[in-house]
Amino acid sequence: MGKHTPGPWIVDNANPHRVIMGAKNEWVVSATQMFDGGACILIDEADLALILAAPDLLAALEDAIKHIDAILDGRVSAETHKEGLAAVKRIWTNVVAKAEGRE
Numbered sequence: 001m002g003k004h005t006p007g008p009w010i011v012d013n014a015n016p017h018r019v020i021m022g023a024k025n026e027w028v029v030s031a032t033q034m035f036d037g038g039a040c041i042l043i044d045e046a047d048l049a050l051i052l053a054a055p056d057l058l059a060a061l062e063d064a065i066k067h068i069d070a071i072l073d074g075r076v077s078a079e080t081h082k083e084g085l086a087a088v089k090r091i092w093t094n095v096v097a098k099a100e101g102r103e
Contacts, residue, residue, distance in 0.1 A: 002044070004047050004050040005044065029042070057095050060091045065090045
């Protein structure tokens, strides 16, 4: 599997097929209409892996924000919060592997 299409990604609303375009005007996702009325989605394998990892990426970022806020707000020191930060790093590492299709 190659690398995912670099961002930013935008929706091409002028295209009737709901196309998501990459930064260099390349197609990332195209939802086309099939003859029986169902949707057919055309997508590269690496981009699909990234899209499938999106919920995990969001959860990992939300968790990291909580840990960082705890340090910045003075509720915990960075020294005493090392275990939490190490856990965040493990989660991020796993989620990045999933997004890159290595998991």
